[in-house]
Amino acid sequence: MFEPTEEKIVDFGDALNNNCGILRSSRIRSPCRSIQAGFRVHFSAYLGVFMQRSIVFGLVLVVLAAAVLFRSVVVVGSDLSPAGTQAERPPDGGGEAPFQPTDEISEGARVAIWQEIRSNIDRLEKDGRLSPATPQAVPLTMPVEKSPGLTDFDVIGISNYVDHNFAFPNQLQDYNCGTRTYDLSSGYNHRGIDFFTWPFSWNKMDNNAVRIVAAAPGTIVSKSDGNFDRSCSIGSGSWNAVYVRHADNSIAWYGHMKSGSLTTKSVGESVVAGEYLGIVGSSGSSTGPHLHFELYDSGNNLQDPYQGNCNTLNAVGWWAVQEPYRNSKVNKLMTGSAGPVFPSCPNPEISNEKKIFRRGDALTTSAYFRDQLSGHQTQYALVRPDGNNQVTWSHTSPNSYNASYWFWNWTVAANAPAGQWKLRATYQSVVYETTFVVAGTGNFDMDGDGKTDISVFRPVGG
Ligand SMILES: [Zn+2]
Numbered sequence: 067m068f069e070p071t072e073e074k075i076v077d078f079g080d081a082l083n084n085n086c087g088i089l090r091s092s093r094i095r096s097p098c099r100s101i102q103a104g105f106r107v108h109f110s111a112y113l114g115v116f117m118q119r120s121i122v123f124g125l126v127l128v129v130l131a132a133a134v135l136f137r138s139v140v141v142v143g144s145d146l147s148p149a150g151t152q153a154e155r156p157p158d159g160g161g162e163a164p165f166q167p168t169d170e171i172s173e174g175a176r177v178a179i180w181q182e183i184r185s186n187i188d189r190l191e192k193d194g195r196l197s198p199a200t201p202q203a204v205p206l207t208m209p210v211e212k213s214p215g216l217t218d219f220d221v222i223g224i225s226n227y228v229d230h231n232f233a234f235p236n237q238l239q240d241y242n243c244g245t246r247t248y249d250l251s252s253g254y255n256h257r258g259i260d261f262f263t264w265p266f267s268w269n270k271m272d273n274n275a276v277r278i279v280a281a282a283p284g285t286i287v288s289k290s291d292g293n294f295d296r297s298c299s300i301g302s303g304s305w306n307a308v309y310v311r312h313a314d315n316s317i318a319w320y321g322h323m324k325s326g327s328l329t330t331k332s333v334g335e336s337v338v339a340g341e342y343l344g345i346v347g348s349s350g351s352s353t354g355p356h357l358h359f360e361l362y363d364s365g366n367n368l369q370d371p372y373q374g375n376c377n378t379l380n381a382v383g384w385w386a387v388q389e390p391y392r393n394s395k396v397n398k399l400m401t402g403s404a405g406p407v408f409p410s411c412p413n414p415e416i417s418n419e420k421k422i423f424r425r426g427d428a429l430t431t432s433a434y435f436r437d438q439l440s441g442h443q444t445q446y447a448l449v450r451p452d453g454n455n456q457v458t459w460s461h462t463s464p465n466s467y468n469a470s471y472w473f474w475n476w477t478v479a480a481n482a483p484a485g486q487w488k489l490r491a492t493y494q495s496v497v498y499e500t501t502f503v504v505a506g507t508g509n510f511d512m513d514g515d516g517k518t519d520i521s522v523f524r525p526v527g528g
Contacts, residue, residue: 154460154462155474156461157461158430158474163468163471165411167352167354171257171305171351179309187287187311190285190287196334204312204316206384206385207339207386209280209318209357210222210261210279212277213276219398219399219498223262223264224259224262225356226246226247227242227256228258228368229249229256230376234250235249235250235251237249240376241370241374243374243375258361262354264434265417265469265471266417268415270355271345276345277345278357280340282312282339283312283337283339284337285310286332286336288307290304291323295324297349297350297353298353299353300351302350302352303351304349306328307319310337316364318360320343321349321358322352322358324345327347372388394442394493395493396433396491396493399498400432400500401419401432401500402417402418402420402432403418405432406471420502423478425506429478431446431473432474433493435463435469435493440465442463443460444462444491445458445492449490451483456487484505485503486501489502
């Protein structure tokens with residue numbers, strides 16, 4: 067009557083449920099609707115068919131009850147959302163970057179700047195300290211770069227190009243026939259490129275995190291320093307700037323620098339391409355930290371370094387390698403204790419960045435984009451120390467931005483595996499990752515291999 071049976075593997079289903087993860091969304095508090103994928107029960111016994119079914123049914127009830135009462139126990143080791151099943155998840159906050167700087171260099175200021183440059187060049191030539199200009203191509207490289215040690219993937223966005231429509235106001239045309247530029251009712255048409263720092267411009271300025279470097283080798287022909295550098299509005303005084311004359315007599319202006327940050331080299335000294343000139347700031351007539359880069363050819367005619375169909379100034383571009391008009395990328399991925407706060411200008415941002423979490427902590431994941439366009443989708447994953455995804459989701463940009471950010475709030479559950487986790491974002495076929503640590507309550511297991519690691523981090527309660 068009782069026949070031996072082989073070992074049974076009862077699969078209780080592979081329903082997916084993003085709401086009952088080890089890292090739970092704090093926005094959605096509904097209970098788990100299902101047990102997790104791959105939960106298996108093994109047993110071997112000599113049982114009749116009737117008894118088997120009774121026991122299986124009983125086990126189902128027990129596991130279902132456990133799933134409700136002790137859901138965190140059930141989800142350990144389960145992959146909540148295997149690749150390919152990402153659901154669109156509305157962010158808990160974010161949107162367009164709060165500040166995108168503009169500026170104005172008044173006609174009066176320009177006259178004074180040119181007088182200074184020309185008188186310095188005359189003096190340097192007279193003293194034999196400036197080689198005669200020779201016609202040649204002067205390829206430019208990027209005039210902004212992150213300082214060594216900064217872990218952001220990238221640090222800038224572009225808020226404004228040169229305005230090629232010289233009527234005003236609101237008669238706009240950039241080199242690419244778009245309108246990413248501006249003019250003012252005063253008659254000012256923007257004559258340079260505004261590279262702004264993103265995210266956390268004021269923090270970056272305070273930490274000297276983004277440097278202005280020479281786009282081409284040349285000689286410093288003028289510089290001004292010591293001016294107030296936390297301007298928030300147009301018409302607010304003189305800027306800190308460095309002016310470099312290249313071998314062909316073309317001249318580049320680097321403006322709005324942080325006070326006291328300028329290169330110690332003086333007028334008449336030469337710089338190489340990529341050499342430090344100063345720190346991005348908001349001195350002069352400026353609404354936030356950015357570099358205003360302005361370029362003149364050997365005859366002192368305004369140039370736009372970008373080659374494009376609507377560049378009315380010069381047919382040939384100046385960049386050694388011209389960036390695309392839209393350079394879509396993730397500048398920074400971050401974990402934090404809460405979403406970022408952007409106070410009014412010129413107060414430093416509160417990033418709320420945090421890298422080490424205890425179980426039960428709030429955890430916010432955020433991403434900061436440059437040139438994120440409408441319809442662009444990003445795939446996100448929180449990756450456990452064992453390399454498996456804990457939760458995945460996606461987000462589609464509802465609009466096009468020069469700079470944007472989005473964040474999601476979670477809670478680190480009581481049984482989250484200790485060790486080094488990853489926040490991963492895949493955007494425009496590029497994978498970006500940052501790490502964070504969930505500290506255990508006992509021995510500290512940094513790499514999740516089950517062994518205690520020697521670490522600078524003190525174990526919680528240890
Ligand atoms: Zn500008």
